[in-house]
Every structure is written in structure tokens, then in C-alpha cells.
Amino acid sequence: MSNVSETPLGDKVDNEQKSRIVFLTSGGELYWIIANALVERFGPILVIQEKAESKGVFLKRRIKILGRVAVIGQVAFGILTKFIYRLSWHQHHKIISDAGANSDFPRRCPVVRVPSVNSRECRQALKSAAPDVVMVVGTRIISRPTLSCIDAPFINYHPGLTPNYRGMNGAYWTLSSGDAESLAITMHLVDEGVDTGDILYQERVVMPSGNNVTTYHHYMAIEARQWAVKAVEDALSDRLKPWKSDADSRQWFHPTLWGYLWCGLTRRVW
Numbered sequence: 001m002s003n004v005s006e007t008p009l010g011d012k013v014d015n016e017q018k019s020r021i022v023f024l025t026s027g028g029e030l031y032w033i034i035a036n037a038l039v040e041r042f043g044p045i046l047v048i049q050e051k052a053e054s055k056g057v058f059l060k061r062r063i064k065i066l067g068r069v070a071v072i073g074q075v076a077f078g079i080l081t082k083f084i085y086r087l088s089w090h091q092h093h094k095i096i097s098d099a100g101a102n103s104d105f106p107r108r109c110p111v112v113r114v115p116s117v118n119s120r121e122c123r124q125a126l127k128s129a130a131p132d133v134v135m136v137v138g139t140r141i142i143s144r145p146t147l148s149c150i151d152a153p154f155i156n157y158h159p160g161l162t163p164n165y166r167g168m169n170g171a172y173w174t175l176s177s178g179d180a181e182s183l184a185i186t187m188h189l190v191d192e193g194v195d196t197g198d199i200l201y202q203e204r205v206v207m208p209s210g211n212n213v214t215t216y217h218h219y220m221a222i223e224a225r226q227w228a229v230k231a232v233e234d235a236l237s238d239r240l241k242p243w244k245s246d247a248d249s250r251q252w253f254h255p256t257l258w259g260y261l262w263c264g265l266t267r268r269v270w
Contacts, residue, residue, distance in 0.1 A: 037225035073256025124254035154190035171216035198242030
């Protein structure tokens with residue numbers, strides 16, 4: 001018997017599915033680690049899950065920003081990481097099991113599936129749920145109409161130190177830059193930028209040796225659980241104290257295949 005109560009696309013959330021907490025995500029093993037930590041602390045939450053953006057749309061936008069050669073290198077890197085992920089499968093699950101975490105879809109949590117966090121259906125689901133806080137983990141950039149459709153803070157988990165390591169692969173870029181002392185997880189308010197919202201909490205992380213570009217994500221998600229819980233606790237108690245950083249700001253993307261291999265061979269960061 002399924003433990004997921006699914007609300008049809010675009011339907012209003014009924015009274016039993018109203019929740020003080022909404023988990024807004026594209027879904028996946030890493031994101032369910034955070035969601036389950038919230039469920040363990042607060043009980044069932046409402047999950048609003050967006051459909052993944054099409055590869056074609058994503059690549060066209062990336063080419064406009066970085067150029068065709070760089071994006072070809074990133075696609076090649078993505079193919080390589082699929083093999084690295086398979087080779088590291090047991091390590092992923094050891095990280096999860098050793099921490100007593102859960103990467104399955106959170107039990108007994110209703111889910112509303114929407115085409116995008118920026119869709120009419122998503123805004124309707126948020127309005128119907130009327131939450132006190134929205135935890136955002138692993139979505140596309142959220143537009144102003146969605147952020148302003150309810151009177152509640154949107155809080156994002158980012159596996160990197162902001163604003164220095166905004167964007168993708170925060171742990172990898174921190175370590176490959178020789179900046180291990182800056183490795184950290186960040187909880188911040190969501191605005192229309194890429195990890196540019198005011199900071200709520202930052203916690204330094206020491207990455208054990210023997211990890212790689214795929215297992216970094218698992219380790220960071222494990223470390224982030226307590227801070228996701230704290231962020232929600234403080235939001236529900238009206239204790240959030242956002243602040244801005246004047247540190248250098250940079251957005252990072254996926255590495256290219258050749259950049260990744262060069263860094264691995266010369267710096268031993270894989």
C-alpha cells in the first residue's frame with residue numbers, strides 16, 4: 001500500500017492536506033534526505049513537486065550564457081558522472097545509513113505534482129495550502145509571482161558558501177579551488193537570483209577523504225539536515241534573522257570534462 005497521498009494536478013489542497021510547512025522540490029534521493037529530517041521533527045508536510053525542466057530548454061539557456069564549447073564539455077562531464085555515480089553507489093548508501101538518514105520519499109506526506117514552480121498550478125497549490133514556511137530544495141529559479149503569491153518565507157538549502165560559491169557543485173568547486181576552509185552549507189531566503197537571498201545560517205563542513213563529485217552532495221545533505229530543521233523552527237516561531245554578506249560573489253556551473261580531469265590529475269580533487 002502506498003504511503004503517498006497524491007493530489008491531482010491543479011486541484012485545490014483539501015483541509016487534510018493543509019500544512020504549516022511546504023516542501024518545494026523537483027524530487028530525488030538527495031532532496032528526500034532533507035524532507036525526511038523535517039518529517040521526523042514536525043510530522044507530515046505537504047510536498048509540491050515540479051516536473052524536471054527539459055534538457056533542450058536547459059542547454060539552450062546555458063549556451064547563451066557560457067557558449068557552445070563550454071556546454072559540450074559540461075554535457076561530456078555529465079555523462080562521466082553517471083559512471084562515477086554507479087561506481088560510488090555503495091558509498092552513497094553507506095553515507096546515508098551511517099548517518100541514520102532516509103532518502104526515500106517521506107512517508108504519509110501528501111504530494112501535489114506541478115509542471116513548474118513558476119506555473120499557475122504551483123501558485124494555486126501554495127495558496128490552498130497557506131503554509132507558514134516553504135522549504136525549497138532542488139528547483140529551477142523561482143519567479144517573483146510565485147514568491148509573492150503567499151505571505152510566507154521561502155527558504156533554500158544550498159550546498160556551498162554564499163555568495164562565494166553560488167550555483168552548482170558548490171562542494172566540488174570549493175575543494176578544487178584549494179579553499180577547503182570555506183566548505184559550508186548555507187540556508188538562505190529565496191529571491192529571484194541564483195542563491196543571492198539574505199543568509200540565515202552558514203555552517204562549515206569538513207569533507208572526509210575518499211569522496212568524489214557525486215558523494216559530496218550526499219555528505220552535504222546529511223550535514224544540512226539539522227540546519228533545515230532549525231530554519232523551519234525559527235520561521236514558525238518568527239525568529240528568522242536574515243543578514244547580507246559583503247564577500248565576493250560568484251556563480252559557478254558544472255565543470256567541463258577536460259577541466260574536471262585536469263583538476264583531478266593535478267589537485268587530486270575528484
